[in-house]
Amino acid sequence: MQIVQYPRTGTIDGKDRKSSIKNRLRSFRLGPLAAKVLVVALFTLCWLCVALVRSSSTTPTPDNSSLISLSTLLQQDAVSGRDFQSAFGPGTQFMAWLATSMTKTGMSADAYRMMAFWFALASAALIGAMLLLSSRVSWQDSAIVYTFCFLLNLFFNVFDFQIGLLLLSVVCAYRIRAADSMIEKIIWSTGTGLVCFVAQLVTFELGLYTLCAVVFALIAGALLTRNLWNLLAIEIVAATLAISNIAVVVLFKLTSSNYGLLFDYQNYSIEILRAYHNTMGIAWQLPFKQTIVLIIALGYVIGRCVVVARKGDPLDGSFFAGLTFAAVIWVKTAFITSDIPQIVAAFTPMVVILTLLATRDLQSKHLRVSWIAVVVMLLLVWPSFNVQAPANMVQLIRGEVPMRSALRNIYAQRPAEANLIPTNNDIRQDIPLLTVPRDTHVAARARRALFAPVLETSAASTRSLERYYIEAMEKRRRQGFDIIYESENQLPRIDGIQSITRTPGIFEYLYKHFDLVGNYDHGTGPYELQQRREPREIPYDPLPFSIPQQVTDSGTVKLSTASACGVVKLQMRLRFAKSPFFFRPTGVQLTMRGGGQTIWTGTVRPLETTDSFTTYISPMPEATFHKVFGPDPVPLQKWDELEYRYLPADVLGARPTRISVEAIQCLDPQKFVEAMPAS
Secondary structure, X not given: OOOOOOOOHHHHHHHHHHHHHHHHHHHOOOOHHHHHHHHHHHHHHHHHHHHHHHHOXXXXXXXXXXXXXXHHHHHOOOOEOOOEEOOOOHHHHHHHHHHHHXXXXXXXXXXHHHHHHHHXXXXXXXXXXXXXXXXXXXXXXXXXXXHHHHHHOOOOOHHHHHHHHHHHHHHHHHHHHHOOOHHHHHHHHHHHHHHHHHHHHHXXXXXXXXXXXXXXXXXXXXXXXOOOHHHHHHHHHHHHHHHHHHHHHHHHHHHOOOOOOOOHHHHHHHHHHHHHHHHOOEOOOOOHHHHHHHHHHHHHHHHHHHHHHHHOOHHHHHHHHHHHHHHHHHHXXXXXXOOHHHHHHHOHHHHHHHHHOHHHHOOOHHHHHHHHHHHHHHHHHOOOOOOHHHHHHHHHXXXXXXXXXXXXXXXXXXXXXXXXXXXXXXXXXXXXEEEEOOOOOHHHHOOOOXXXXXXXXXXXXXXXXXXXXXXXXXXXXXXXOEEEEOOHHHOOOOOOOOHHHHOHHHHHHHHHHEXXXXXXXXXXXXXXXXXXXXXXXXXXXXXXXXXEEEEOOEEEEEEEEEEOXXXXXXXXXXXXXXXXXXXEEOOEEEEEEEOOEEEEEEEEOOOOOOOOEEEEEOOOOHHHHHHHHOOOOEEEOOEEEEEEEEOOOOOOEEOEEEEEEEEEEEEOHHHEXXXXXXX
């Protein structure tokens, strides 16, 4: 019998198998689009890991705590812009409500972490869509954009998805110019108009920015490509946006009996922007050297995009021209509230464009050095430059932050203890709560309906918004509502401005119609106000004064007789060196003295920049101001002098050059008595 020897498995066949695998790997190549999709998918997964770790332990801040109230109000079928006014539109409200519906309890007060996670998810989705829709962005460009997002912590804050929506609108405008057929151009034009409308539903301000960016991008595209059809696309975008606005206000009118004039939604949104401009400004906080570096980086981006527009492909030029214009106008968002987080958000689009220029500039010997120099300087001064995002991913991979625990913290967030349960809460469940001067989520904790004519009460500082707020309270007062008043020393303050100074008409209405109930002095927590049987008569006692020392922008008011008045009504008029319409108006610093001692120092900002205005100030300690609503007299040290002087302004501000104090009155002088001297 003949024995046939077969080759061993590990010799000839193994080598053939390895060779076959290598050949297959060599033959397997991803196309440019597939590679970009893979990069976007991979980095989006990493993005969600970072968002999961951060959201599982985050807490609401005063700037984004409105999300909780927005969700609460939508659960009550109250829609932003229709039933109440807010800086955030119905789009943001719907996103907050959707996140709330995915939690275990379904209560908005326990859903902030879920909201933070889903808003981060929205940022990731918008950035991914922006990169995928742009044929001018390669997979290498996408990888560089994501790398800088992780190193500089871009788009990870709650409201940073607005920047992604702005950039997406510009990319949609680019797709209009890049479309080959007329049908495609019309479809993309209509879609771009809808993107602008969605941005408006997020915040009205964002809608204005996206519309301006899209219009400029289309004009630039028409000039660079010499295709005037792009100008017709502007008409389609504008018509789509206009029809959408008409449709939403008609829907508001048909679905709510409380909705007033047809375009109240747009009018009050503009008023909120004006109120923020006049009274919510913060001086520039970024140090001078770091600011110069950001300006240099922005100048580099503008210069490079101009060169690309002049010497490069017309579609390349129009793409970068639209992005650059969007980045430049978005910087203006830091002109009013100029704190560090807002400055970082304002310059984020500039960083995105700088990263998109990387593959182009690194191929040139001359541009390579300049691009690297700008990037190095930017990394050295960027406030949020760190490796926290990669560290978050490592924490999740190693199990230092267990995924199951993080998901549980988001899905079933541990309820916070209520710092106040209103009096007779069980028998007043049908009576809604209004929280002033800032929402503290007591209504959600007490399982009571929330009443909020203007959600951000501090934003109701124009005459029309105050009138809207007071009319809503008067209409609701016939049915009944309670008030939770939060001590101001527990709330963030902007330049020392008191809430009664920012919204004097609202305070006057509350003082006339509401009384303090329950424990009058239980520390620094919130206090409860309930309606009076009869409105309180409010006498005003004029305080005669003279001005012995005065120059145009400062002076000293001297009372004829010392007063223990605790709520002072001031009528003032300010004139500015620069137009307060374009520049952030600063205010007046007030110092109240009595017996040679400083009793109180605060700030007044102009509620009206073109006319005289009336407001309130109070020398009472913040922790005891609630006693004004109580039945007992309030002891206070007498004062007889009020010094005023202008607040200095930075380059973006407009300081008053002429200050006039026209009248001083004491609200309800019988309410205040002279405090006994300390023994």
